[in-house]
Structure formats: structure tokens, C-alpha cells
Amino acid sequence: MKRTAIILAGGRTGPQGVNRALLRVGGVPLIRRQSLALSPFFEDVMISCKSPETYEFLGLTLVKDEFEPDEAIIGLYSALKASETELNFCISCDLPIIHLELIRYMLRLAEKWPAVAPESDRGPEPLYAVYHKSCEKIIGESVAEHRYSLQEMLERIGANIVTRKEVRIICGKMNALYRLETPEDIEDLESMLKAEED
Numbered sequence: 292m293k294r295t296a297i298i299l300a301g302g303r304t305g306p307q308g309v310n311r312a313l314l315r316v317g318g319v320p321l322i323r324r325q326s327l328a329l330s331p332f333f334e335d336v337m338i339s340c341k342s343p344e345t346y347e348f349l350g351l352t353l354v355k356d357e358f359e360p361d362e363a364i365i366g367l368y369s370a371l372k373a374s375e376t377e378l379n380f381c382i383s384c385d386l387p388i389i390h391l392e393l394i395r396y397m398l399r400l401a402e403k404w405p406a407v408a409p410e411s412d413r414g415p416e417p418l419y420a421v422y423h424k425s426c427e428k429i430i431g432e433s434v435a436e437h438r439y440s441l442q443e444m445l446e447r448i449g450a451n452i453v454t455r456k457e458v459r460i461i462c463g464k465m466n467a468l469y470r471l472e473t474p475e476d477i478e479d480l481e482s483m484l485k486a487e488e489d
Contacts (some may be wrong), residue, residue, distance in 0.1 A: 294378040297370040300340040312384035328389035340369040371427040374388040383418035390467035406450035411468035417441035
């Protein structure tokens with residue numbers, strides 16, 4: 292089954308007015324690292340964003356959010372609407388680690404479920420998840436009703452949640468669902484990636 296990877300770059304800058312997608316890890320913009328890791332595994336990699344001109348340097352499919360306000364669910368809806376494949380892996384640029392084993396596992400589950408999301412200590416992660424193209428309809432209804440909660444969206448879709456225990460078994464010591472909150476977190480991220488390589 293053909294599949295697309297969607298990187299949600301959003302529109303808002305993070306803490307300290309920094310665009311986290313463009314923070315550099317090992318000298319490479321974070322969003323380029325994500326796209327390079329995903330490209331061999333997906334037929335298409337697209338960037339969902341408010342300002343496509345910011346990401347033209349990537350040479351990828353760029354999808355501008357269709358509506359205001361600046362909510363992640365709108366970026367997800369816009370990208371699913373633009374996607375031409377049945378399966379779509381969605382990842383936010385502030386969830387920087389591409390763990391292919393976890394992604395493969397979710398794609399396998401998605402053969403029987405409309406959506407699959409892993410669980411972290413924060414709860415289900417709707418922005419590190421697999422969605423069928425058919426989810427576009429329900430997500431579009433949520434947007435039209437101004438219901439922007441991603442957790443509520445997962446419930447409405449009837450997503451399969453990969454438990455924290457399952458995630459730990461698949462990912463081992465790697466914190467695959469690590470969230471980048473501030474520019475200072477880049478050092479922690481680089482340390483984690485280096486430890487994994489060693």
C-alpha cells in the first residue's frame with residue numbers, strides 16, 4: 292500500500308520566538324533531518340505549513356494550511372486532503388526522532404485500523420501517528436465544528452493506541468517520542484542520538 296509522510300511545520304514559532312523546524316542538529320536543520328530519514332521509506336514526503344516559502348529549500352511537496360486559526364488539526368486536515376495515498380504517517384517537527392521500527396509497527400496496525408497513535412508519558416501522540424486517507428472526512432467535520440482537540444479527534448476516529456509498554460519494547464532505551472520544547476533541548480537531543488549511534 293502506497294504511503295505518504297507528512298511533517299507538520301505549523302506556523303507558530305516556539306518559545307523565545309524560534310522556529311523549531313529550522314533549529315540545527317549536527318549542523319543540519321531539524322526538518323531536513325526528518326525528511327531525509329523518511330524519504331527512503333515513503334513514496335512522498337510533504338510539509339504542512341503556514342508559510343511554504345520558508346521550506347522551499349527542501350525541494351519537497353509543500354501544503355499550505357487551508358484555514359485559520361493556527362491549530363495543528365488544520366495542518367493535518369490540509370495535508371490529508373492533499374495526500375494521494377491511502378496511508379499517511381504524520382509527525383510534528385517538535386517530535387524530532389524518526390524511529391522506523393515504531394513507524395513500521397504502526398503502519399502494519401493501520402491495515403486494520405483507521406488511525407494508529409503511540410502513547411507517551413503525555414498520553415496518546417496524535418502528531419506521531421498513522422492516518423488513513425478516509426480520516427480526512429471526520430477531521431474535516433471537527434474543523435468545521437471548531438473542535439480543535441487532537442485527543443478528541445483520535446477518539447472520534449476510533450484510533451488504535453500503541454501503549455507505552457509496547458513503545459518501550461519496540462524502541463528500547465531510545466525515547467522515540469521526545470519532544471523538543473526549547474532551543475536548549477537540542478543538546479539533549481544530540482546526546483540521545485549520539486548514544487544511539489554508539
